[in-house]
Amino acid sequence: MSVWDQLVGQEAAVAQLRRAAAQSSPAHAWLFTGPPGSGRSTAARALAAALLCEREDPAERGCGTCRSCRTAMAGSHADVTDFATENLTIKIEEARDLVVRAQDRPAVGRWRIIIVEDADRMPERTSNVLLKAIEEPPPHTVWLLCAPSPVDVLVTIRSRCRPVRLKVPAPEEVARLLSRRDGVEEPTALQAARLAQGHVGIARRLALDPQARQRREDVVRLPLGLDGIGAAVAAADRLIATAEAEAAADAEERNEAERAQLLVSLGAPESGRLPPNIQAAVRRLEEDQKRRSRRIQVDTLDRFLIDLSTFYRDVLTLQLESGSTLVNRHLQRELADYALNSSPERTLEQLDTIALTRRRISTNANPRLAFEAMAAALMLRH
Numbered sequence: 001m002s003v004w005d006q007l008v009g010q011e012a013a014v015a016q017l018r019r020a021a022a023q024s025s026p027a028h029a030w031l032f033t034g035p036p037g038s039g040r041s042t043a044a045r046a047l048a049a050a051l052l053c054e055r056e057d058p059a060e061r062g063c064g065t066c067r068s069c070r071t072a073m074a075g076s077h078a079d080v081t082d083f084a085t086e087n088l089t090i091k092i093e094e095a096r097d098l099v100v101r102a103q104d105r106p107a108v109g110r111w112r113i114i115i116v117e118d119a120d121r122m123p124e125r126t127s128n129v130l131l132k133a134i135e136e137p138p139p140h141t142v143w144l145l146c147a148p149s150p151v152d153v154l155v156t157i158r159s160r161c162r163p164v165r166l167k168v169p170a171p172e173e174v175a176r177l178l179s180r181r182d183g184v185e186e187p188t189a190l191q192a193a194r195l196a197q198g199h200v201g202i203a204r205r206l207a208l209d210p211q212a213r214q215r216r217e218d219v220v221r222l223p224l225g226l227d228g229i230g231a232a233v234a235a236a237d238r239l240i241a242t243a244e245a246e247a248a249a250d251a252e253e254r255n256e257a258e259r260a261q262l263l264v265s266l267g268a269p270e271s272g273r274l275p276p277n278i279q280a281a282v283r284r285l286e287e288d289q290k291r292r293s294r295r296i297q298v299d300t301l302d303r304f305l306i307d308l309s310t311f312y313r314d315v316l317t318l319q320l321e322s323g324s325t326l327v328n329r330h331l332q333r334e335l336a337d338y339a340l341n342s343s344p345e346r347t348l349e350q351l352d353t354i355a356l357t358r359r360r361i362s363t364n365a366n367p368r369l370a371f372e373a374m375a376a377a378l379m380l381r382h
Contacts, residue, residue: 001181002064003046003073007039008177008200009169016164017043021050022058027162029134029143031119033150034166036306037199040146041084043166044115047144048072048080052109068109078107084117086292095122095129102133102141112141119145120152127154134160168198178207194327197310202303215242219307220328223338223350223378232375240368243300247293255289301361301371309354311335312347319344342380353377 004014020026030047032040049072050062063069071077081101085094098114106112122130134143134157145161147153153161174193177200178184184192184207195216196203205212222235262285268278310327317324318339326332339347357374361367 003049003062009173021061028137029161031161032146032164038166041117044144048113079109080113082115090122092126095126099133115144120147226379236371236375243297247296315339316347
């Protein structure tokens with residue numbers, strides 16, 4: 001399987017990237033854009049692998065079988081820095097570290113490649129740190145930035161990058177990938193792909209993790225139980241508790257191991273009071289861990305809101321009799337009953353409420369208050 005086989009339903013982008021990989025001097029900066037689930041980071045890693053591929057024939061680069069291809073796709077190639085922040089935004093110190101790494105010469109391959117996932121999380125001040133490095137990169141460095149939309153990246157950076165636009169693949173294409181790559185049975189793969197709306201990563205999790213499927217089912221059924229303020233508050237609390245549990249589970253696995261590794265690397269004493277410089281390093285680590293936990297909660301809640309919006313989109317489809325395929329086809333009877341008791345205007349208001357909640361939790365709004373307000377606003381009006 002070549003590296004290009006991971007890019008589902010992206011024929012135009014694959015052709016563009018294949019041509020670039022075959023060139024002796026590809027563009028020094030690229031911007032991969034597309035909706036969530038379109039495979040932006042996968043496409044960036046595929047290009048990195050193809051640029052470093054060991055095949056002599058340029059047309060065969062991206063073979064997926066040589067050591068460089070395998071390690072680049074796995075994120076362990078010595079010449080590939082694959083950066084994804086665990087904070088809500090990319091910090092200026094992280095950007096400066098990337099600029100320093102970009103100056104290093106390749107260790108084993110032809111190029112030094114810097115992948116920046118979630119480049120849309122860079123504030124303007126942080127973007128300006130990267131700007132000069134992207135304007136005047138060393139001759140051996142290639143920058144690969146990923147963002148949902150070109151407008152999410154500073155215009156001065158955007159204008160210096162070669163654009164690669166990706167689309168959300170069709171559910172059938174995602175299902176074929178899950179069956180071929182992960183051995184998922186075809187009916188399960190197709191249902192997971194449809195529920196994930198073409199998002200490959202989420203479709204894989206839904207296909208392989210029964211608990212993930214149950215969580216999504218609980219979220220999508222939430223509007224059916226909003227028969228009073230008490231029920232609305234309880235429903236919001238359940239979603240918040242689930243997100244907090246996910247963040248806590250991640251912290252339990254990682255925080256203590258990271259702290260122990262830091263103490264060993266700094267040569268901390270096995271007992272007694274830690275020196276001031278080590279105490280400061282531990283405090284910085286704990287602050288980073290808190291920010292990471294916050295991001296996991298926000299990302300989980302945002303996914304809940306995306307899933308919840310599919311319920312109302314299906315309701316609107318039935319109300320308008322558009323004939324579009326329902327995302328939650330297994331709930332067709334419940335959706336039809338709900339649609340009869342509401343109106344298209346009310347459904348649009350409910351979709352706007354969910355969109356407003358997504359914007360609120362992406363800032364410093366209290367997630368519990370935001371979700372309680374949303375749940376109350378989503379109740380049917382009789």
